[in-house]
Amino acid sequence: MGRLLLATSAVVLLLLLVVSTPTPSRVPPENPQPAYQTAVQDKGGLRTLQARYKVLSKQLSQLMPNQPYILVDTARNRLYVKHQEQVVLNAIASTGSGTILDKPGEGNSQWVFDTPRGEFLVKSKLTNPTWIKPDWAFIEEGLAVPQNAADRAEQGVLGEYALGFGKGYFIHGTLYTRLLGKNVTHGCIRLNDNDLRGVYKLARVGTPIMIF
């Protein structure tokens, strides 16, 4: 009896699956007229369309940066410096962990440690940067947030260089090179010393950074 019930359920489920799944065949074109009929009727119209297409393609290509730009793939933890189609530098990086941390005393407010996505610009280039530890760095370690600004400064943890791209996010070095290739950061982008040096040389203030 139980087997019969199970088999019936399976058949019903399969039937529902078949009935409610859209057919994989592609929908026939809405315009049933022969493909080239318009072209035959109106060669001038075709030429106008071709010209319009060329103009739009050109306009789109004009929006692409001609200078080198930085491309960051947060899913695979890679950083590239590209110049048009050419990859000038290919580096293993570490990007945001996606973890969350509660803000104490602020109800449901939280920090979300994602690397921001979108287009940014290199806003600053620093040598021997000092890390000014934000509140979350202390809270994460279970420490009290210092009142004195000087107690937030930490030397040597960001490597030799840092490239700022806004809202406290940087491309910088790391002491934890074994974690490169993993999503472990609080949103910044970490590189090893050699790659960081290369990016620092290739990028200038105003260099686009594309992050996805």
Add this chain to the structure above:
Amino acid sequence: MNLCAILLLLAFTTPSWGKDIEAFPDLNLNNPNELKEATRVLEEELQLAARTQTYLLIDLGGSTIHIKGRGIDLHQIPIITWSSGSREGLKGIHRLIARPPVVRRKIEPGAGVEQEPISLTDMPVDYVLLFNPSLRVTVVPSVASDSLLQSVVLLGKAGWRNVKDWTTRLITDRSSEPKSHLRLTLSADHAQSLAWSLVDGMALVIRRPTDK
């Protein structure tokens, strides 16, 4: 000598726009329907590429999802199969209402243990994306998997989703549902990669295939 120096300088200081690139290399320039569709997509894409944001271009003819910024192809995701309802509703710029939900791990302050970050494998493989204006994109994983068990699990999930959709449609007002629907079948890895790359409010344009 001075003239040579000036000419060399001019050669290297090219303007800040890029070289002309064919927007759709597979386009048949003698097919007016293809040209009309390509120019429509380009007009929409130009609006998006002018802003500092990444956006999606689903090229149904080329069976590829492009993640783009400034007109640059940042990443490509192949589509295995697709199907759609009315193709008229696929026109225009659509905005993602919300990215697929991800279970984020919470940091325990002072725990002193390395927190497990989120990674690509935490991303869903089958999900529904709702866009504004009204468009529903269903992403399902391909069942062409080596593992029979995995295939059964994926089929079961797809079946369960269809049952849920079907019952929801029965008990709710059908007029509130998106009129346009697109169903994409991707490999499981690519479905996760797409889910990772999505951002709330991300723009989408779709290039529809035309009759050849």
